[in-house]
Amino acid sequence: MSDYQATIGLEVHAELRTRTKMFCDSLNDPDEKEPNTNVCPVCLAHPGALPVANRQAVEHVIRVGLALGGAISPVTKFDRKNYFYPDLPKGYQISQYDQPLVTGGKLRNIRITRVHLEEDTATLSHEGQGSGAAASLVDFNRAGVPLMELVTEPDFRSADEVTDFARELQLILRYLGVSDANMEKGQMRIEANVSLNMGTKVELKNINSFKAVHDAVLFELKRQEEALRAGEKIRQETRGWNEAKQQTVAQRSKEEAHDYRYFPEPDLPPFETKIFDIERLRTELPELPAQKRERFMREYGLDERRAEMLVAEPGLAVFFEEAESELEELSRVDGRGTLFNYLTSDLRGLMNDAGVGLKDLKVSPEHLAHLVSLIIAGKITSRQAKDVLAKMFATGADPEDIVAQENIGISSDTAEIEAVVTAVIAENEVAVNDYRKGKTASMQFLIGKAMGKLKGRARPDMLTDLFRRMLG
Numbered sequence: 175m176s177d178y179q180a181t182i183g184l185e186v187h188a189e190l191r192t193r194t195k196m197f198c199d200s201l202n203d204p205d206e207k208e209p210n211t212n213v214c215p216v217c218l219a220h221p222g223a224l225p226v227a228n229r230q231a232v233e234h235v236i237r238v239g240l241a242l243g244g245a246i247s248p249v250t251k252f253d254r255k256n257y258f259y260p261d262l263p264k265g266y267q268i269s270q271y272d273q274p275l276v277t278g279g280k281l282r283n284i285r286i287t288r289v290h291l292e293e294d295t296a297t298l299s300h301e302g303q304g305s306g307a308a309a310s311l312v313d314f315n316r317a318g319v320p321l322m323e324l325v326t327e328p329d330f331r332s333a334d335e336v337t338d339f340a341r342e343l344q345l346i347l348r349y350l351g352v353s354d355a356n357m358e359k360g361q362m363r364i365e366a367n368v369s370l371n372m373g374t375k376v377e378l379k380n381i382n383s384f385k386a387v388h389d390a391v392l393f394e395l396k397r398q399e400e401a402l403r404a405g406e407k408i409r410q411e412t413r414g415w416n417e418a419k420q421q422t423v424a425q426r427s428k429e430e431a432h433d434y435r436y437f438p439e440p441d442l443p444p445f446e447t448k449i450f451d452i453e454r455l456r457t458e459l460p461e462l463p464a465q466k467r468e469r470f471m472r473e474y475g476l477d478e479r480r481a482e483m484l485v486a487e488p489g490l491a492v493f494f495e496e497a498e499s500e501l502e503e504l505s506r507v508d509g510r511g512t513l514f515n516y517l518t519s520d521l522r523g524l525m526n527d528a529g530v531g532l533k534d535l536k537v538s539p540e541h542l543a544h545l546v547s548l549i550i551a552g553k554i555t556s557r558q559a560k561d562v563l564a565k566m567f568a569t570g571a572d573p574e575d576i577v578a579q580e581n582i583g584i585s586s587d588t589a590e591i592e593a594v595v596t597a598v599i600a601e602n603e604v605a606v607n608d609y610r611k612g613k614t615a616s617m618q619f620l621i622g623k624a625m626g627k628l629k630g631r632a633r634p635d636m637l638t639d640l641f642r643r644m645l646g
């Protein structure tokens with residue numbers, strides 16, 4: 175056993191999905207490509223411009239608080255966090271200091287310290303490199319976008335626990351509809367405070383994927399352990415993650431740390447959260463990932479891995495449930511496993527190959543259920559089902575229509591099948607004689623011929639029976 179226990183706490187920022195920005199009515203549009211389009215005197219910090227708090231953003235943070243079992247503060251307020259940087263036009267960020275919207279709560283076994291509301295900064299881009307940069311450009315589209323900050327207690331004991339938590343939190347934010355929480359797009363940002371045995375902590379920044387979080391934490395734990403074993407002290411500092419070098423690198427020491435001189439925001443009075451009808455927000459919470467996982471396993475008999483595939487992709491889960499309820503009406507036989515497989519493997523494969531998402535998918539849940547019921551009822555073989563599904567995918571047609579039009583599907587016309595078997599026997603004297611002499615492989619040859627004539631529309635076991643009978 176190592177004498178060094180990892181102790182890690184997270185600070186997670188998420189850009190909220192709202193119509194307008196945190197303190198003004200400029201649009202909050204993460205997809206806006208043209209710089210400095212969604213701006214106004216408030217988010218450009220013109221003198222005298224006054225902020226007004228965004229109701230939708232406050233409600234989003236309350237939703238998060240309720241989902242995590244936190245306490246919603248009866249009274250909350252905003253504070254100014256002062257620092258100078260070119261991406262912050264006011265010279266301060268409006269944030270929350272000592273009366274955050276949410277305190278406490280839990281996710282998995284991790285205690286949540288607080289969740290509060292603040293505003294995002296502008297985006298800087300530098301032309302050229304380092305001190306020789308020709309110019310720095312500022313895009314204010316993101317300035318003032320509502321930002322949620324969630325802080326945890328230092329309860330994580332491993333890098334795996336950190337990424338498990340972060341993924342689950344991302345899923346919850348998406349289920350709640352409060353954030354797209356895409357890490358690569360910077361909509362969700364994770365800072366990890368890492369120490370051993372609750373000693374001096376190092377704050378890790380500039381991490382923009384789950385994998386990078388994992389790698390950075392692992393690297394840092396190892397670096398600290400080696401330093402301590404060598405009798406060195408850990409410096410309290412901020413370190414960045416260098417993706418190329420796969421290392422954390424020192425950025426700022428404690429001595430350089432800011433004194434933010436927080437004070438209450440004079441332009442926004444404290445307010446009571448009861449004006450937000452918290453009970454309504456609570457009853458309107460959607461089913462959360464953990465609940466859905468549990469229900470899918472119970473209701474549809476899916477194992478954990480399969481349930482997780484659906485929970486991780488809410489649109490797919492909705493599709494599955496709609497198809498499932500249709501299938502229950504159509505078929506008394508349990509076709510769940512089959513439905514799940516056709517959805518997540520065959521249909522998913524077609525979608526991936528064609529670059530088609532659920533939104534543009536022509537196959538409806540009902541039609542997928544019809545297809546599965548045809549398979550379960552033995553009306554088409556699984557080989558044929560693949561072809562039918564490909565046609566459904568291309569045209570959006572009902573599988574029953576495709577089967578009828580293309581004259582595929584297993585023929586129940588015994589006279590037709592008998593006629594084909596008779597013809598095959600007449601046309602293949604050599605194989606017939608071989609079979610009669612005891613060469614059983616010839617049977618496969620004859621079945622193949624008959625199957626060819628029937629274009630695959632017969633059940634192989636039925637053909638075998640017929641040949642056996644007719645060849646005596």
Ligand code: ADP
Pocket residue numbers: 181182183184185325326327328329367368369370372373374375
């Ligand atoms: P600071 O005042 O430096 O911002 P906070 O007490 O506000 O520190 O904690 C910030 C984050 O650091 C929280 O996520 C918290 O859980 C974590 N943290 C605090 N102390 C430690 C420690 N010794 N080791 C690891 N993480 C810590």
Ligand code: MG
Pocket residue numbers: none
């Ligand atoms: Mg802090």
